[in-house]
Amino acid sequence: MSLGQDLAPHLPFLRRYARALTGTQQHGDAYVRATLEAIVAAPQDFPRDVDVRLGLYRTFQRIWDSVNEDADETDEGDPHAGIANARLAKITPRSRQALLLTQLEGFTPEDAAYLMDEESSDVEEMVRDAIAEIERQTRADVLIIEDEPIIAMDLETIVRDLGHNVTGVAVTRDEAVAQALAQRPGLVLADIQLADDSSGIDAVKDILAEFSVPVIFITAFPERLLTGERPEPTFLITKPFQRSTVKAAISQALFFDAATVPA
Numbered sequence: 001m002s003l004g005q006d007l008a009p010h011l012p013f014l015r016r017y018a019r020a021l022t023g024t025q026q027h028g029d030a031y032v033r034a035t036l037e038a039i040v041a042a043p044q045d046f047p048r049d050v051d052v053r054l055g056l057y058r059t060f061q062r063i064w065d066s067v068n069e070d071a072d073e074t075d076e077g078d079p080h081a082g083i084a085n086a087r088l089a090k091i092t093p094r095s096r097q098a099l100l101l102t103q104l105e106g107f108t109p110e111d112a113a114y115l116m117d118e119e120s121s122d123v124e125e126m127v128r129d130a131i132a133e134i135e136r137q138t139r140a141d142v143l144i145i146e147d148e149p150i151i152a153m154d155l156e157t158i159v160r161d162l163g164h165n166v167t168g169v170a171v172t173r174d175e176a177v178a179q180a181l182a183q184r185p186g187l188v189l190a191d192i193q194l195a196d197d198s199s200g201i202d203a204v205k206d207i208l209a210e211f212s213v214p215v216i217f218i219t220a221f222p223e224r225l226l227t228g229e230r231p232e233p234t235f236l237i238t239k240p241f242q243r244s245t246v247k248a249a250i251s252q253a254l255f256f257d258a259a260t261v262p263a
Contacts, residue, residue, distance in 0.1 A: 032228065
């Protein structure tokens with residue numbers, strides 16, 4: 001099998017990581033394209049002594065580090081710049097990377113250490129620092145759009161345990177829009193497929209047409225929303241999910257939200 005065929009199954013999840021790291025699909029996907037271009041230009045430099053997924057993320061990390069080594073994580077022209085810079089006063093970019101690699105992408109501290117050129121003990125400390133910052137985040141009102149009762153209850157418990165308020169749980173598109181307009185949430189957790197065959201994506205589009213709010217989508221088929229070929233979600237959780245994954249995704253969605261920047 002060719003290197004390209006080996007890499008293909010891992011590209012959607014690299015896009016997920018890159019989007020969460022940058023806060024936008026546009027910037028995240030651009031880093032992924034740069035990663036692939038680097039691999040195509042110099043395939044002999046691709047790490048062959050590790051698992052292909054590790055090699056892919058390692059190549060991405062090298063590009064990310066080279067671009068951001070002597071600059072802030074965001075440019076002044078980036079609409080997220082002021083928000084992210086306010087956050088960066090509280091948490092280092094490396095801590096966010098460590099959190100996402102371990103909690104969102106599921107790498108072990110040892111693998112994350114390899115990807116980041118760090119010691120595993122340092123990665124574990126970075127994750128602890130990132131989690132501590134999550135605990136200090138301004139609390140948000142959260143709307144959950146989920147038609148499976150057990151999953152909805154699980155999400156509600158996680159959200160409340162993080163200190164956020166749940167404004168409601170909607171099971172259809174119309175119900176979700178009505179609840180959002182009645183009490184504007186500061187964050188939306190939305191399943192893709194809802195009761196009565198309505199769509200969480202359509203519900204979110206209706207909500208975003210009325211006001212801006214960070215959104216995290218939940219799906220059992222993440223590859224369908226991580227193609228890089230059309231407008232797609234920035235933040236995505238895969239079913240079945242771990243509590244730590246939901247926690248990391250919420251922290252990143254709120255990281256780029258002006259309403260939750262600490263004073």
